Amino acid sequence: MSTTASAFTPSVSAQRADGQAIGYLMQQGIENADCLSLAAGFVDPETLPTALVDKTASRLLSDSETGKLALQYGTTGGSDRVRAVFRDYLARLEGDEDRVHNVPLDQIMLTTGSQQLLALLTEAIFNEGDICLVAAPTYFVYLGVLDGVGAQVIPVKTDDNGMCPDALDAELRRIDELGQLHKVKLVYVVSYHDNPAGISVSNDRRPKLLEVTKRWSQDHPIYLLEDAAYRELHYDGEELPSIWSFDTGYDSGDQQHVVLSQTFSKSFSPGLRVGLSVLPPELVKPISDLKGNQDFGSGHLSQNIVAEVLRTGEYWDHLAGLRTSYRAKRDAMVAAAEEFFSGIDGVTWRTPAGGLYVWMSLPEHIPTGFDSPLFARATEVDKVMYVPGELCYPSGWEDRPRHQMRLSYGVLAAAGIREGMRRLASAVRAVIDSK
Amino acid sequence: MSTTASAFTPSVSAQRADGQAIGYLMQQGIENADCLSLAAGFVDPETLPTALVDKTASRLLSDSETGKLALQYGTTGGSDRVRAVFRDYLARLEGDEDRVHNVPLDQIMLTTGSQQLLALLTEAIFNEGDICLVAAPTYFVYLGVLDGVGAQVIPVKTDDNGMCPDALDAELRRIDELGQLHKVKLVYVVSYHDNPAGISVSNDRRPKLLEVTKRWSQDHPIYLLEDAAYRELHYDGEELPSIWSFDTGYDSGDQQHVVLSQTFSKSFSPGLRVGLSVLPPELVKPISDLKGNQDFGSGHLSQNIVAEVLRTGEYWDHLAGLRTSYRAKRDAMVAAAEEFFSGIDGVTWRTPAGGLYVWMSLPEHIPTGFDSPLFARATEVDKVMYVPGELCYPSGWEDRPRHQMRLSYGVLAAAGIREGMRRLASAVRAVIDSK
Known part of the structure; x- marks a missing residue:
């Protein structure tokens, strides 16, 4: 035929x-x-880390109990056991054990690299025509994700200290004057050694960017997506606190504005595809629902391998x-x-x-x-x-x-x-x- | 604050x-x-298979070259090297080496379980209000995916031999008479030992379902999504050819109608999240584009592990x-x-x-x-x-x-x-x- x-x-x-x-x-x-x-x-x-992954996979898989857990389904955002290890890691990175341990495990989500989190978050909060403010220049793959949901993307003046808070404020005021503030859903910043320009948001601007974002969150929350993919590839000078660490919402019950996105693709292995994020409470369900439809959860063996090198400290x-x-x-x-x-x-x-x-x-x-x-x-x-x-x-x-x-x-x-x-x-x- | x-x-x-x-x-x-x-x-x-995965991961990772390949990024649909092994596997499963080896590697796509393929395909072909015909009963998670894109879902009479071709034909005629044929994008069938009813489409109905689908593909292709997730969990009786094997398009250059979706979650390990599909040529780019935005590719180590047990034959x-x-x-x-x-x-x-x-x-x-x-x-x-x-x-x-x-x-x-x-x-x- x-x-x-x-x-x-x-x-x-x-x-x-x-x-x-x-x-x-x-x-x-x-x-x-x-x-x-x-x-x-x-x-x-x-x-x-071929030798380290080899040793770690062997340790997990030669034990019947941990081996079976690693080869079985997890849950959509990762098993609680694994997420607890990732939370410990984040606490060490933030240098603030007590506050980070207040984050409920379900707000910690593991994805297929951080890319999946960027895509899921975008799908969960954007309708066609909604607005995202981005540093200029910024990570071009994320611009593609925004185009994928039909978002309007507005560049914000950025210099050697990162996105300028005053310029962000001015853009939001301009958008408000146009009667479009209700469409603004997100501010996107690669906060450490960014892709493409190698710029970090300076220490003093970190709380300021968040403050501006919160101040313009009037009838609805505007989120700040802190893409911290390069956080740990730090070679010189002071290690900066995350923008997320200035978000009083994350351990006080107030509205939380920052979505913190990290990945082990740069600092460990991209082939494992393990991304780590912390979500505001109200985003957990919509993002989990979307991810449930898309894949039920990312590779569980990979998550277990990364968790194990974090637990033993060999990661550091x-x-x-x-x-x-x-x-x-x-x-x-x-x-x-x-x-x-x-x-x-x-x-x-x-x-x-x-x-x-x-x-x-x-x-x-x-x-x-x-x-x-x-x-x-x-x-x-x-x-x-x-x-x-x-x-x-x-x-x-x-x-x-x-x-x-x-x-x-x-x-x-x-x-x-x-x-x-x-x-x-x-x-x-x-x-x-x-x- | x-x-x-x-x-x-x-x-x-x-x-x-x-x-x-x-x-x-x-x-x-x-x-x-x-x-x-x-x-x-x-x-x-x-x-x-904890012991087998342990042994296989060790073999891959203790060799510096294969180890680095497994821990690096692959490509969105999986590396060619790995996809070639999966094609060999499919050829053995189909019992028709020559025809299967005509499938270009880029039409073979590896995803995060088969669930991601179901979701990607659906996103790639459905606009809101488009129509999918499904067996009744069918896999409830896929019904959720269809709801997720705002599809109309129409049940087709199904008995102990699977979806009835005559009923499919009658539904398509009814839809055509309503002037809605242009909205029909997909027929969804779990072809082997289905979830939920344990029913396989009988041998004689396999080409018939395809024939009906092709016949009603008039101004646009209607695809048949063959979800073969349980194909290899076969305990009694004759092993049936896939519906895909009746699709002359797949090795002749004609319009190809069947999307074949398989997974290693049931037959090997769900924690690895390795799904395997064969796409008609014109679907490769849209599905790759969507997957590129979503995750750049699924876990590469996991894909390498499954490919290696396929290559050695230990899988069987x-x-x-x-x-x-x-x-x-x-x-x-x-x-x-x-x-x-x-x-x-x-x-x-x-x-x-x-x-x-x-x-x-x-x-x-x-x-x-x-x-x-x-x-x-x-x-x-x-x-x-x-x-x-x-x-x-x-x-x-x-x-x-x-x-x-x-x-x-x-x-x-x-x-x-x-x-x-x-x-x-x-x-x-x-x-x-x-x-």
Whole structure:
């Protein structure tokens, strides 16, 4: 029987998920497989904890009782036994055992990486046309999630100390004056060593961003999604308290505004897909309902493995080694930037205190996008790839900067980082010289 | 600072996910923790492959190369290397190596259990008000997923040989006459030993259901979602070919209509959360886009573990043992039904050839729902729990049967199964006698 294929039309939801930056980027990665990649946000394979996971999985699985628990279904948000271990971990991280132990276990949710939490939260609170305020630049994959629910995304002025509280306040006032405050559901901030710019929200701004968010929560709660994915990849200087720690709601019974999202994908292993979040009480049920429909719960063996290395403390030893390794690679990239770019007028970059990214700005007349001369030259001639900075601003923002690049030192070793930077500088010089 | 909690309103999507049967059921399970459970669809902890997973994880992780691959990110649908192993497995299962090896790897998608595939497919093809035709009874969790996208769910007459092709045809004709054919997106069938009734679609009906689905695919494709979750839990009689195997589209380039969904949650370990599906080509991108936004890919270590036991063949040895164990428990439940229920007028049950469930019908005037006298008596006095059959029909169907029960022999050992059935018979007798 032969039939002609009839036309398939994806749902509105699937159409919105089409054309996201991450898709283009992965496609570019495939098409430019011969390039050195300063683009991939992957972690360094050399520091993946294979031996530790091996030992831990063996300990769990060789005991019949713990083995069966790990291989059976958990509950949607993770078993209470495992969540209690994650709460202990969070208490240590926050340095405030008593307050953190007041968080009921059901407000702690384990997801498939933190990405699933970002997606679930967004689906749980946004209807089409609702508003999210984001730092500019911000994590481009989350911009795709917001596009996926048909949200309006409004950039908020962001500098080297993170999102500016005064600018957030001004945007909210402007939105209120337009009669649209009821549509504002979320403020999104990557609070530590952010993706893409390596910026942390400064200590003094942390409570201020929360205060502004709370003050404009008038007829309905506006939430602040604190994406702390890079919190533990900290190399220099002071370790900052989370924005969540300033949320008096979380242990006082008041309205809680901060959703804290963390992940073990950067600090331990992305292949395990373990994300950890703390939810305000009223979000537990809607997010659990959605997750129940989507998967009944994330991988239980993986959650048990991470919980076990947290319980034994071996996690912290691993983390210390990881920091040393990434610090050296961060230094290698900054040194290479100095070596190869300091002679090029109008090129600037930031030295991040943590995370995986160096954010570089070119002269404003040098665009970096996928269809730019620079991207073509870099990938076709010099054989190096980066993430165009314009992906990290709301796609509907006409005036978004187009002359920046996100450069990652996550995957490559020091020599590869230096060579990648050398190639990139060659491409930048060539494009500037051709103008 | 003290603030009064302002009102939070979940999104439309989250509101739709509220009030699903699975939520009530889990709540009942928690509230009735002192009951013997014939309700839980969990697998038997005694047959979980702890030693095999231990050995396999060690082999993968003690080798630096395979260990790093397993702990790194994969791709959204699973790495090609792993997907190739899953395709080999499918070829063996289908007994048709040549045809199955024509399936491009990107049409094979790995998800967080098969549940995520059901949810992703539904999100990718349904807009609000679109129509799904389902067997009656059917898997109640999927009914929740359909409610979650605002679908219209239409039950199709189903007997001991599965969904009736003539009834499917008649429903589609009726819908066409109402001018609504353009809204029909999917026919949903649990093709082997189904949840809840233990029914398999008979051999002769398999191509017929597909033929009807294709014939009514006029201006757009209607898909047939073949949920083969219980395919491998087969205890007696002939092993049937999948409905997918009759879909000439899958290896000829014609329009492909069947989405084949399988899982390793029942046959191996639910805690690993590994689901396997084969998608028609045009569904690959929308489903990958949605999954990319939701989680970038499921647990990679778990996928590698399952792939490795498939590659070594140890999976099949495990499965043989599992079948022997469940067959004995099936026999224990059927024997207990005979022992305790055969003296009660109007009670009937099916002996399933596989799966985890016995479907029992009471006299029509004895409802079994959560608010029925029987459920109260069973949980409060006799201390036994079951799944009310009415959950397994579309919630909007006024005339749905309300006198049936899904009884699972998955978790309990033989003695517990017998005791559970004894208690349930006691409750049924008490309620009948009180009428």
